[in-house]
Amino acid sequence: MHLTGLDLFLWxxxxxxxxxxxxxLWFRNRIRSFPIFTALIGMNIVRTTVLFIIQSYGTKAQYFxxxxxxxxxxxxxxxxxVCEIASHVFQTAREWTDSIRRQLIWxxxxxxxxxxxxxxxxxxETRMWKQTVLIKGSFISAAxxxxxxxxxxxxxxxxxxxxxxxTARISEGLGAYSMATLAxxxxxxxxxxxxxxxxxxSLSHLRITLYLICLSYWIITLWRDVAVxxxxxxxxxxxxxxxxxxxAQHIRLLESWRRR
Amino acid sequence: xxxxxxxxxxATSVLxxxxxxxxxxxxxxxxxxxSSSWDELLSRLNSVDRISIELIxxxxxxxxGQPRKDDDARRLDGKDIWRLVGxxxxxxxxxxxxxxxxxxxxxxxxxxxxxxxxxxELRLNAGTIQWHVNRLRLAEExxxxxxxxxxxxxxxxxxxxxxxxxxxxxxxxxxxxxLTDLQRAL
Numbered sequence: 001m002h003l004t005g006l007d008l009f010l011w012x013x014x015x016x017x018x019x020x021x022x023x024x025l026w027f028r029n030r031i032r033s034f035p036i037f038t039a040l041i042g043m044n045i046v047r048t049t050v051l052f053i054i055q056s057y058g059t060k061a062q063y064f065x066x067x068x069x070x071x072x073x074x075x076x077x078x079x080x081x082v083c084e085i086a087s088h089v090f091q092t093a094r095e096w097t098d099s100i101r102r103q104l105i106w107x108x109x110x111x112x113x114x115x116x117x118x119x120x121x122x123x124x125e126t127r128m129w130k131q132t133v134l135i136k137g138s139f140i141s142a143a144x145x146x147x148x149x150x151x152x153x154x155x156x157x158x159x160x161x162x163x164x165x166x167t168a169r170i171s172e173g174l175g176a177y178s179m180a181t182l183a184x185x186x187x188x189x190x191x192x193x194x195x196x197x198x199x200x201x202s203l204s205h206l207r208i209t210l211y212l213i214c215l216s217y218w219i220i221t222l223w224r225d226v227a228v229x230x231x232x233x234x235x236x237x238x239x240x241x242x243x244x245x246x247x248a249q250h251i252r253l254l255e256s257w258r259r260r
Numbered sequence: 261x262x263x264x265x266x267x268x269x270x271a272t273s274v275l276x277x278x279x280x281x282x283x284x285x286x287x288x289x290x291x292x293x294x295s296s297s298w299d300e301l302l303s304r305l306n307s308v309d310r311i312s313i314e315l316i317x318x319x320x321x322x323x324x325g326q327p328r329k330d331d332d333a334r335r336l337d338g339k340d341i342w343r344l345v346g347x348x349x350x351x352x353x354x355x356x357x358x359x360x361x362x363x364x365x366x367x368x369x370x371x372x373x374x375x376x377x378x379x380x381e382l383r384l385n386a387g388t389i390q391w392h393v394n395r396l397r398l399a400e401e402x403x404x405x406x407x408x409x410x411x412x413x414x415x416x417x418x419x420x421x422x423x424x425x426x427x428x429x430x431x432x433x434x435x436x437x438x439l440t441d442l443q444r445a446l
Binding site for chain 1: 280
Protein backbone atom coordinates (compact mmCIF):
# COMPACT_ATOMS: atom_id res chain seq x y z
CA MET A 1 0.00 0.00 0.00
CA HIS A 2 1.52 3.29 -1.10
CA LEU A 3 1.28 6.14 1.39
CA THR A 4 1.33 9.75 0.20
CA GLY A 5 2.82 12.65 2.15
CA LEU A 6 -0.66 13.68 3.28
CA ASP A 7 -1.37 10.13 4.51
CA LEU A 8 1.81 10.16 6.59
CA PHE A 9 1.08 13.63 7.95
CA LEU A 10 -2.47 12.67 9.02
CA TRP A 11 -1.16 9.45 10.54
CA UNK A 12 1.46 11.32 12.57
CA UNK A 13 -1.01 14.07 13.57
CA UNK A 14 -3.52 11.49 14.85
CA UNK A 15 -0.77 9.78 16.85
CA UNK A 16 0.39 13.08 18.39
CA UNK A 17 -3.24 14.09 19.08
CA UNK A 18 -3.99 10.83 20.91
CA UNK A 19 -0.79 11.00 22.97
CA UNK A 20 -1.57 14.63 23.91
CA UNK A 21 -5.12 13.73 24.91
CA UNK A 22 -3.91 10.77 27.00
CA UNK A 23 -1.47 13.11 28.74
CA UNK A 24 -4.31 15.58 29.47
CA LEU A 25 -6.50 12.78 30.85
CA TRP A 26 -3.69 11.61 33.12
CA PHE A 27 -2.35 15.03 34.16
CA ARG A 28 -5.79 16.52 34.91
CA ASN A 29 -6.97 13.38 36.76
CA ARG A 30 -9.83 12.57 34.38
CA ILE A 31 -8.88 8.89 34.00
CA ARG A 32 -10.81 7.78 37.10
CA SER A 33 -14.00 9.43 35.84
CA PHE A 34 -13.65 8.19 32.26
CA PRO A 35 -11.72 4.87 32.28
CA ILE A 36 -13.35 3.48 29.13
CA PHE A 37 -12.82 6.70 27.20
CA THR A 38 -9.16 6.63 28.32
CA ALA A 39 -8.92 2.99 27.18
CA LEU A 40 -10.31 4.02 23.78
CA ILE A 41 -7.65 6.72 23.40
CA GLY A 42 -4.91 4.33 24.62
CA MET A 43 -6.08 1.68 22.16
CA ASN A 44 -5.90 4.23 19.33
CA ILE A 45 -2.24 4.99 20.18
CA VAL A 46 -1.40 1.27 20.11
CA ARG A 47 -3.39 0.83 16.86
CA THR A 48 -1.65 3.68 15.08
CA THR A 49 1.77 2.36 16.13
CA VAL A 50 1.11 -1.31 15.32
CA LEU A 51 -0.53 -0.60 11.96
CA PHE A 52 2.32 1.71 10.99
CA ILE A 53 4.89 -1.00 11.77
CA ILE A 54 2.90 -3.69 9.90
CA GLN A 55 2.36 -1.34 6.97
CA SER A 56 6.12 -0.79 6.74
CA TYR A 57 7.38 -4.32 7.42
CA GLY A 58 4.43 -6.74 7.31
CA THR A 59 2.25 -8.36 4.66
CA LYS A 60 -1.11 -7.20 3.29
CA ALA A 61 -2.89 -10.08 5.01
CA GLN A 62 -1.30 -9.20 8.37
CA TYR A 63 -2.36 -5.59 7.90
CA PHE A 64 -5.95 -6.59 7.01
CA UNK A 65 -6.47 -8.87 10.00
CA UNK A 66 -4.77 -6.48 12.45
CA UNK A 67 -6.81 -3.57 11.07
CA UNK A 68 -10.06 -5.47 11.56
CA UNK A 69 -9.15 -6.76 15.00
CA UNK A 70 -8.54 -3.17 16.12
CA UNK A 71 -11.67 -1.96 14.30
CA UNK A 72 -13.83 -4.44 16.25
CA UNK A 73 -12.11 -3.42 19.50
CA UNK A 74 -12.67 0.23 18.55
CA UNK A 75 -16.44 -0.26 18.06
CA UNK A 76 -16.60 -2.25 21.31
CA UNK A 77 -14.85 0.53 23.22
CA UNK A 78 -16.99 3.22 21.58
CA UNK A 79 -20.08 1.34 22.76
CA UNK A 80 -18.41 1.20 26.16
CA UNK A 81 -17.97 4.98 26.07
CA VAL A 82 -21.69 5.32 25.26
CA CYS A 83 -22.47 3.24 28.39
CA GLU A 84 -19.95 5.26 30.42
CA ILE A 85 -21.56 8.55 29.38
CA ALA A 86 -25.05 7.13 29.98
CA SER A 87 -24.06 6.08 33.50
CA HIS A 88 -22.63 9.58 34.18
CA VAL A 89 -25.80 11.28 32.92
CA PHE A 90 -28.56 8.95 34.09
CA GLN A 91 -27.14 7.42 37.26
CA THR A 92 -26.92 10.57 39.34
CA ALA A 93 -29.02 9.12 42.15
CA ARG A 94 -26.98 5.91 42.28
CA GLU A 95 -29.83 4.07 40.63
CA TRP A 96 -31.46 4.16 37.24
CA THR A 97 -35.14 4.86 36.93
CA ASP A 98 -36.97 1.97 35.30
CA SER A 99 -38.52 4.15 32.63
CA ILE A 100 -35.14 5.60 31.59
CA ARG A 101 -33.54 2.17 31.44
CA ARG A 102 -36.45 0.83 29.42
CA GLN A 103 -36.43 3.78 27.00
CA LEU A 104 -32.66 3.50 26.53
CA ILE A 105 -32.89 -0.23 25.82
CA TRP A 106 -35.66 0.33 23.27
CA UNK A 107 -33.72 3.15 21.64
CA UNK A 108 -30.62 0.92 21.44
CA UNK A 109 -32.64 -1.95 19.92
CA UNK A 110 -34.21 0.44 17.39
CA UNK A 111 -30.79 1.92 16.56
CA UNK A 112 -29.27 -1.51 15.94
CA UNK A 113 -32.24 -2.48 13.74
CA UNK A 114 -32.08 0.71 11.65
CA UNK A 115 -28.27 0.60 11.30
CA UNK A 116 -28.43 -3.07 10.27
CA UNK A 117 -31.25 -2.40 7.78
CA UNK A 118 -29.36 0.48 6.15
CA UNK A 119 -26.14 -1.53 6.01
CA UNK A 120 -28.02 -4.36 4.33
CA UNK A 121 -29.43 -1.90 1.77
CA UNK A 122 -25.95 -0.55 1.00
CA UNK A 123 -24.43 -2.12 -2.12
CA UNK A 124 -21.01 -0.49 -2.64
CA GLU A 125 -19.13 -1.26 -5.82
CA THR A 126 -15.93 -3.06 -4.89
CA ARG A 127 -13.34 -5.37 -6.40
CA MET A 128 -12.96 -7.67 -3.37
CA TRP A 129 -15.26 -8.87 -0.60
CA LYS A 130 -12.78 -7.40 1.90
CA GLN A 131 -13.50 -3.92 0.56
CA THR A 132 -17.25 -4.48 0.94
CA VAL A 133 -16.69 -5.56 4.55
CA LEU A 134 -14.52 -2.47 5.13
CA ILE A 135 -17.11 -0.03 3.75
CA LYS A 136 -20.13 -1.70 5.34
CA GLY A 137 -18.35 -2.08 8.68
CA SER A 138 -17.47 1.61 8.79
CA PHE A 139 -21.01 2.57 7.82
CA ILE A 140 -22.80 0.46 10.46
CA SER A 141 -20.49 1.78 13.17
CA ALA A 142 -21.13 5.43 12.15
CA ALA A 143 -24.91 4.94 11.91
CA UNK A 144 -25.13 3.16 15.27
CA UNK A 145 -22.98 5.67 17.16
CA UNK A 146 -24.84 8.71 15.84
CA UNK A 147 -28.21 7.16 16.69
CA UNK A 148 -27.10 6.26 20.21
CA UNK A 149 -25.67 9.71 20.96
CA UNK A 150 -28.73 11.52 19.65
CA UNK A 151 -30.95 9.19 21.67
CA UNK A 152 -29.00 9.90 24.86
CA UNK A 153 -29.20 13.67 24.34
CA UNK A 154 -32.96 13.47 23.69
CA UNK A 155 -33.63 11.26 26.72
CA UNK A 156 -31.51 13.36 29.06
CA UNK A 157 -33.30 16.58 28.08
CA UNK A 158 -36.70 14.90 28.26
CA UNK A 159 -36.00 13.55 31.76
CA UNK A 160 -34.23 16.79 32.76
CA UNK A 161 -30.90 15.17 33.56
CA UNK A 162 -27.98 17.59 33.77
CA UNK A 163 -24.80 17.02 31.75
CA UNK A 164 -21.67 17.55 33.80
CA UNK A 165 -19.14 19.57 31.85
CA UNK A 166 -16.65 16.86 30.89
CA THR A 167 -19.32 14.28 30.07
CA ALA A 168 -21.00 16.85 27.83
CA ARG A 169 -17.72 17.72 26.10
CA ILE A 170 -16.85 14.07 25.37
CA SER A 171 -20.39 13.44 24.10
CA GLU A 172 -20.43 16.55 21.94
CA GLY A 173 -17.15 15.54 20.32
CA LEU A 174 -18.14 11.93 19.70
CA GLY A 175 -21.71 12.87 18.70
CA ALA A 176 -20.63 15.51 16.17
CA TYR A 177 -17.92 13.24 14.77
CA SER A 178 -20.38 10.34 14.46
CA MET A 179 -22.92 12.53 12.66
CA ALA A 180 -20.29 13.82 10.23
CA THR A 181 -19.03 10.27 9.74
CA LEU A 182 -22.54 9.06 8.92
CA ALA A 183 -22.74 11.56 6.05
CA UNK A 184 -19.20 10.73 4.87
CA UNK A 185 -19.81 6.98 5.03
CA UNK A 186 -23.00 7.41 3.03
CA UNK A 187 -21.03 9.11 0.25
CA UNK A 188 -18.17 6.58 0.53
CA UNK A 189 -20.65 3.71 0.28
CA UNK A 190 -22.27 5.30 -2.77
CA UNK A 191 -18.95 5.71 -4.64
CA UNK A 192 -17.51 2.42 -3.41
CA UNK A 193 -13.95 1.40 -4.31
CA UNK A 194 -14.31 0.06 -7.82
CA UNK A 195 -14.60 3.10 -10.05
CA UNK A 196 -12.38 5.76 -8.56
CA UNK A 197 -10.38 5.10 -5.44
CA UNK A 198 -9.41 8.81 -5.26
CA UNK A 199 -12.90 9.66 -3.99
CA UNK A 200 -12.57 7.05 -1.26
CA UNK A 201 -9.10 8.32 -0.31
CA SER A 202 -10.23 11.98 -0.27
CA LEU A 203 -13.21 11.15 1.92
CA SER A 204 -10.91 9.17 4.23
CA HIS A 205 -8.65 12.23 4.55
CA LEU A 206 -11.66 14.40 5.30
CA ARG A 207 -12.80 11.93 7.96
CA ILE A 208 -9.39 11.93 9.66
CA THR A 209 -9.27 15.75 9.51
CA LEU A 210 -12.67 15.90 11.24
CA TYR A 211 -11.41 13.47 13.84
CA LEU A 212 -8.35 15.66 14.44
CA ILE A 213 -10.66 18.64 15.05
CA CYS A 214 -12.60 16.49 17.52
CA LEU A 215 -9.34 15.44 19.25
CA SER A 216 -8.24 19.10 19.54
CA TYR A 217 -11.63 19.97 21.03
CA TRP A 218 -11.25 17.23 23.67
CA ILE A 219 -7.67 18.25 24.48
CA ILE A 220 -8.71 21.89 25.11
CA THR A 221 -11.99 21.24 26.94
CA LEU A 222 -10.71 18.39 29.12
CA TRP A 223 -7.69 20.47 30.10
CA ARG A 224 -9.83 23.36 31.34
CA ASP A 225 -11.37 23.45 34.82
CA VAL A 226 -15.13 23.27 35.23
CA ALA A 227 -16.47 26.79 35.34
CA VAL A 228 -19.13 26.98 38.04
CA UNK A 229 -21.04 30.20 37.81
CA UNK A 230 -21.04 31.98 41.13
CA UNK A 231 -23.02 34.92 39.89
CA UNK A 232 -26.27 35.48 41.79
CA UNK A 233 -29.54 35.70 39.89
CA UNK A 234 -31.04 39.18 39.59
CA UNK A 235 -33.93 38.32 41.89
CA UNK A 236 -31.60 37.16 44.68
CA UNK A 237 -29.48 40.26 44.29
CA UNK A 238 -32.58 42.49 44.38
CA UNK A 239 -33.95 40.77 47.49
CA UNK A 240 -30.59 41.00 49.26
CA UNK A 241 -30.42 44.71 48.39
CA UNK A 242 -33.93 45.22 49.82
CA UNK A 243 -32.96 43.29 52.95
CA UNK A 244 -29.83 45.42 53.37
CA UNK A 245 -31.84 48.66 52.85
CA UNK A 246 -34.51 47.60 55.33
CA UNK A 247 -31.83 46.61 57.92
CA ALA A 248 -30.19 50.01 57.48
CA GLN A 249 -33.56 51.67 57.99
CA HIS A 250 -34.16 49.65 61.19
CA ILE A 251 -30.72 50.55 62.53
CA ARG A 252 -31.36 54.25 61.83
CA LEU A 253 -34.70 53.97 63.64
CA LEU A 254 -33.06 52.27 66.65
CA GLU A 255 -30.37 54.92 66.76
CA SER A 256 -32.94 57.73 66.70
CA TRP A 257 -34.83 56.05 69.60
CA ARG A 258 -31.59 55.72 71.56
CA ARG A 259 -30.86 59.44 71.07
CA ARG A 260 -34.23 60.32 72.55
CA UNK B 261 -27.76 3.86 -10.06
CA UNK B 262 -29.57 0.72 -8.93
CA UNK B 263 -32.88 0.79 -7.09
CA UNK B 264 -31.17 -0.59 -3.98
CA UNK B 265 -28.54 2.16 -3.96
CA UNK B 266 -31.25 4.79 -4.38
CA UNK B 267 -33.17 3.28 -1.46
CA UNK B 268 -29.98 3.30 0.64
CA UNK B 269 -29.25 6.95 -0.17
CA UNK B 270 -32.80 8.12 0.54
CA ALA B 271 -33.10 6.13 3.79
CA THR B 272 -29.70 7.30 5.08
CA SER B 273 -30.45 10.93 4.19
CA VAL B 274 -33.79 10.72 6.00
CA LEU B 275 -32.08 9.21 9.05
CA UNK B 276 -29.37 11.90 9.08
CA UNK B 277 -31.95 14.69 8.71
CA UNK B 278 -34.10 13.18 11.45
CA UNK B 279 -31.16 12.89 13.84
CA UNK B 280 -30.14 16.49 13.17
CA UNK B 281 -33.72 17.66 13.73
CA UNK B 282 -33.87 15.75 17.05
CA UNK B 283 -30.57 17.31 18.18
CA UNK B 284 -31.67 20.86 17.33
CA UNK B 285 -35.08 20.40 18.92
CA UNK B 286 -33.71 19.03 22.20
CA UNK B 287 -30.83 21.51 22.39
CA UNK B 288 -33.32 24.34 22.04
CA UNK B 289 -35.54 22.77 24.69
CA UNK B 290 -32.58 22.34 27.05
CA UNK B 291 -31.60 25.99 26.56
CA UNK B 292 -35.15 27.11 27.32
CA UNK B 293 -35.19 25.05 30.52
CA UNK B 294 -31.82 26.29 31.78
CA SER B 295 -32.47 29.94 30.92
CA SER B 296 -35.89 30.10 32.64
CA SER B 297 -36.21 32.90 35.18
CA TRP B 298 -37.51 32.32 38.68
CA ASP B 299 -40.88 33.93 37.87
CA GLU B 300 -41.23 31.80 34.74
CA LEU B 301 -40.59 28.67 36.79
CA LEU B 302 -43.15 29.59 39.43
CA SER B 303 -45.75 30.51 36.81
CA ARG B 304 -45.48 26.96 35.42
CA LEU B 305 -46.67 25.49 38.74
CA ASN B 306 -50.35 24.54 38.68
CA SER B 307 -52.36 25.79 41.60
CA VAL B 308 -53.31 22.89 43.88
CA ASP B 309 -55.06 22.62 47.23
CA ARG B 310 -52.06 22.15 49.52
CA ILE B 311 -54.17 21.34 52.61
CA SER B 312 -55.89 18.46 50.81
CA ILE B 313 -52.53 17.23 49.49
CA GLU B 314 -51.06 17.29 52.99
CA LEU B 315 -54.11 15.55 54.45
CA ILE B 316 -54.02 12.70 51.92
CA UNK B 317 -50.22 12.36 52.06
CA UNK B 318 -49.98 12.30 55.86
CA UNK B 319 -52.68 9.65 55.93
CA UNK B 320 -50.20 7.33 54.23
CA UNK B 321 -46.76 8.58 55.31
CA UNK B 322 -45.25 10.20 58.40
CA UNK B 323 -43.54 13.58 58.56
CA UNK B 324 -40.23 11.93 57.55
CA GLY B 325 -41.74 10.56 54.35
CA GLN B 326 -41.79 6.96 55.64
CA PRO B 327 -44.92 4.77 55.21
CA ARG B 328 -47.11 4.85 58.30
CA LYS B 329 -47.60 1.49 59.98
CA ASP B 330 -49.97 2.50 62.79
CA ASP B 331 -53.63 1.46 62.90
CA ASP B 332 -54.82 4.92 61.84
CA ALA B 333 -52.83 4.86 58.57
CA ARG B 334 -54.62 4.92 55.19
CA ARG B 335 -58.06 5.58 56.55
CA LEU B 336 -59.15 7.70 53.59
CA ASP B 337 -61.06 5.78 50.96
CA GLY B 338 -61.05 6.25 47.20
CA LYS B 339 -64.08 8.56 47.21
CA ASP B 340 -62.51 10.89 49.81
CA ILE B 341 -59.26 11.06 47.87
CA TRP B 342 -61.09 11.62 44.57
CA ARG B 343 -63.05 14.52 46.08
CA LEU B 344 -60.06 16.10 47.82
CA VAL B 345 -57.65 15.92 44.90
CA GLY B 346 -60.12 16.51 42.07
CA UNK B 347 -60.03 13.07 40.42
CA UNK B 348 -57.61 12.02 37.72
CA UNK B 349 -57.41 15.61 36.39
CA UNK B 350 -56.08 16.74 39.77
CA UNK B 351 -53.45 14.01 39.73
CA UNK B 352 -52.39 15.05 36.24
CA UNK B 353 -51.81 18.57 37.57
CA UNK B 354 -49.54 17.09 40.26
CA UNK B 355 -47.74 15.07 37.60
CA UNK B 356 -47.05 18.30 35.67
CA UNK B 357 -45.95 20.06 38.85
CA UNK B 358 -43.50 17.25 39.65
CA UNK B 359 -41.60 18.11 36.46
CA UNK B 360 -41.51 21.80 37.42
CA UNK B 361 -40.19 20.83 40.87
CA UNK B 362 -37.18 19.18 39.19
CA UNK B 363 -36.55 22.42 37.28
CA UNK B 364 -36.86 24.40 40.51
CA UNK B 365 -34.20 22.18 42.12
CA UNK B 366 -32.07 22.42 38.98
CA UNK B 367 -32.38 26.21 39.20
CA UNK B 368 -30.47 26.17 42.48
CA UNK B 369 -27.95 23.81 40.92
CA UNK B 370 -26.73 26.69 38.74
CA UNK B 371 -25.12 28.27 41.82
CA UNK B 372 -24.93 25.33 44.21
CA UNK B 373 -23.73 22.20 42.36
CA UNK B 374 -24.35 20.11 45.50
CA UNK B 375 -28.10 20.47 44.79
CA UNK B 376 -27.52 17.78 42.15
CA UNK B 377 -28.39 15.01 44.61
CA UNK B 378 -31.75 16.59 45.48
CA UNK B 379 -32.54 17.07 41.78
CA UNK B 380 -31.62 13.43 41.17
CA GLU B 381 -33.91 12.22 44.00
CA LEU B 382 -36.69 14.38 42.60
CA ARG B 383 -36.26 12.81 39.18
CA LEU B 384 -36.81 9.38 40.72
CA ASN B 385 -39.89 10.70 42.54
CA ALA B 386 -41.26 12.27 39.35
CA GLY B 387 -40.72 8.92 37.60
CA THR B 388 -42.73 7.20 40.34
CA ILE B 389 -45.56 9.72 40.00
CA GLN B 390 -45.61 9.28 36.23
CA TRP B 391 -45.76 5.51 36.65
CA HIS B 392 -48.71 5.67 39.09
CA VAL B 393 -50.67 8.19 36.98
CA ASN B 394 -50.05 6.10 33.85
CA ARG B 395 -51.47 3.06 35.65
CA LEU B 396 -54.57 5.08 36.51
CA ARG B 397 -54.93 6.24 32.89
CA LEU B 398 -54.80 2.60 31.78
CA ALA B 399 -57.31 1.69 34.51
CA GLU B 400 -59.63 4.43 33.23
CA GLU B 401 -59.36 3.10 29.68
CA UNK B 402 -60.26 -0.40 30.85
CA UNK B 403 -63.09 0.90 33.09
CA UNK B 404 -61.41 -0.13 36.38
CA UNK B 405 -60.48 3.33 37.63
CA UNK B 406 -62.59 3.16 40.78
CA UNK B 407 -60.96 -0.06 41.97
CA UNK B 408 -57.40 1.18 41.53
CA UNK B 409 -57.80 4.87 42.34
CA UNK B 410 -57.36 4.89 46.13
CA UNK B 411 -54.01 3.10 46.19
CA UNK B 412 -52.33 4.68 43.15
CA UNK B 413 -53.70 8.16 43.85
CA UNK B 414 -52.58 8.17 47.48
CA UNK B 415 -49.11 6.94 46.50
CA UNK B 416 -48.91 9.67 43.86
CA UNK B 417 -49.93 12.36 46.33
CA UNK B 418 -47.59 11.09 49.05
CA UNK B 419 -44.68 11.10 46.60
CA UNK B 420 -45.59 14.60 45.42
CA UNK B 421 -45.79 15.80 49.02
CA UNK B 422 -42.31 14.37 49.73
CA UNK B 423 -41.05 16.17 46.61
CA UNK B 424 -42.38 19.52 47.81
CA UNK B 425 -40.76 18.99 51.23
CA UNK B 426 -37.44 18.14 49.57
CA UNK B 427 -37.50 21.27 47.43
CA UNK B 428 -38.44 23.48 50.38
CA UNK B 429 -35.69 21.87 52.50
CA UNK B 430 -33.19 22.54 49.72
CA UNK B 431 -34.07 26.24 49.50
CA UNK B 432 -34.17 26.48 53.30
CA UNK B 433 -30.73 24.86 53.68
CA UNK B 434 -29.23 27.44 51.32
CA UNK B 435 -31.17 30.29 53.02
CA UNK B 436 -32.35 31.38 49.61
CA UNK B 437 -34.59 34.47 49.53
CA UNK B 438 -36.92 32.69 47.08
CA LEU B 439 -38.04 30.33 49.86
CA THR B 440 -41.00 32.54 50.77
CA ASP B 441 -42.26 32.59 47.17
CA LEU B 442 -41.86 28.85 47.02
CA GLN B 443 -43.69 28.23 50.29
CA ARG B 444 -46.54 30.35 48.96
CA ALA B 445 -46.61 28.51 45.64
CA LEU B 446 -46.44 25.00 47.09
